[in-house]
Amino acid sequence: MTILVTGGAGFIGSNFVLDWLKQSDEPVINLDKLTYAGNPENFASLTGDARHTFVQGDICDRALIDRLLAEHQPRAIVHFAAESHVDRSIHGPGEFLRTNIDGTFTLLEAARAYWSALEGDPKTAFRFHHVSTDEVYGSLKPTDPPFTETNPYEPNSPYSASKAASDHLVRAWHHTYGLPVTTSNCSNNYGPYHFPEKLIPLMIANALAGKALPIYGDGQQIRDWLYVTDHCSAIRAILAKGKVGEVYNVGGWNEMPNIEIVQTLIKLLDELSPRADGKSYAEQITYVTDRPGHDRRYAIDARKIERELGWRPAETFQTGIRKTVEWYLANQDWVANVLNGSYREWLAKNYEAR
Structure with a gap:
């Protein structure tokens, strides 16, 4: 019994691998290309653990995927690998189409x-689980109900469009070929090992470094926030009990505007790691020009996965965000190793002009 995880050196993927091996002795084959956001330090604690096999490789490499499947005979593929940052997709959409569309196609064909x-029980038990995003549904108005699994797709960025395309491929491979798939569309994740280009880790890193805390537009963009280990437990539930061909929305029941997220982080940092001059980190807030096509609101209705699979998030936003800040404060070496030259170049390209 083995599972193959793609993108297992990224933020959510590495948390899933670590969490999986805390819950189970079932081995994991961890495939990651190690692009800028893939960090093998995320699973350094697994060094020497025979249950974890890391393979550096590209999901677009069909020969490699075929070899891994033949060699390890996994009972499931959990597909995290994706380019995932909206701003990066605006600056360079080509890589998003390659990884998210061509890569998913390659995996589906290999699977x-x-x-x-396969024959008998192994064929019946096999699953291909595709991890997607709420961004495929587009943007909500303030009074709109949260996204359900039946919402039409209305992606608004190159990133979300590429993920929407991958979702459609997964659905088509099930309906056309019978491939036993499941899909989850999750809300914004946060927690340990989050690459500091995203809102929460960026604000923590910039605050501690005495840098500006850049807020897009008026800061009133609303997101539903999901602690990453809750997302991991949802995927485990889908693998164990999910119905083939079904889509499950996974959310944290935590709708909050971006500016409120930043204010919460500032309060925690003022408490846990106060500035040397005694002033609040709030003085570092800077409003910058909004990004093109910025979706105003996402919200997930996660009642289906609760009703059918008995899953609910264990963390509130208050408990999860405190754990997150405490982790970053305790792991400044990890943050320092991530903040290399290419990352700083990216921040300059994206924010200085704003």
Whole structure:
């Protein structure tokens, strides 16, 4: 019994691998290309653990995928690998289309060939789980109900469009070829090992470094926030009990505007790591020009996964965000290693002009 995880050196993928091996002795084959956001330090604690096999490689490499499936005979593929940052997709959409669309297609075709050759119980038990995002549904108005699994797709960025395309491919491979798939569309994740280009880790890193805390537009963009280990437990529930062909929305029941997120972080940092001059980190807030096509609100209705699979998030935003800040304060070496030259170049490109 083995599972293959793609993108297992990224933020959510590495948390899933670590959490999986805390809950189970079932081995994990961890495939990651190690692009800028893939960090093997995320699973340094697994060094020497025979249950974890890391393979550096590209999900677009069909020969590699075929070899891994033949060699390890996994009972499931959990597909995290994706380019995932909206701003990066605006600056360079090509890589998003390659990874998110071509890569998912390659995986689906390899999985279909592998699954078709299986017989008996292994064939019946096999699953391909695709991890997607709420951004495929587009943007909500303030009074709109949260996204359900039946919302039409209305992606508004190159990133969300590429993820929407991958979702459609997964659905088509199930309906056309019978491949046993499940899909989850999650809200904004946060927690340990989050690459500091995203809102929460960026604000923590900039605050501690005495840098500006850049807020897009008026800061009233609303997101639903999900602690990453809750997301991991949802995927475990889907693998264990999810119905083939179904989509499950995974959310944290925590709708908050971006400016409120930043204010919460400032209060925690003022408490846990106060500035040397005794002033609040709030003085570092800077409003910058909004990004093109910025979706105003996302919200997830997660009642289906609760009703059918018995899953609910264990963390409130208050408990999860405190754990997150405490982790970053305790792991400044990890943050320092991430903040290399290419990352600083990216921040300058994205924010200085604003």
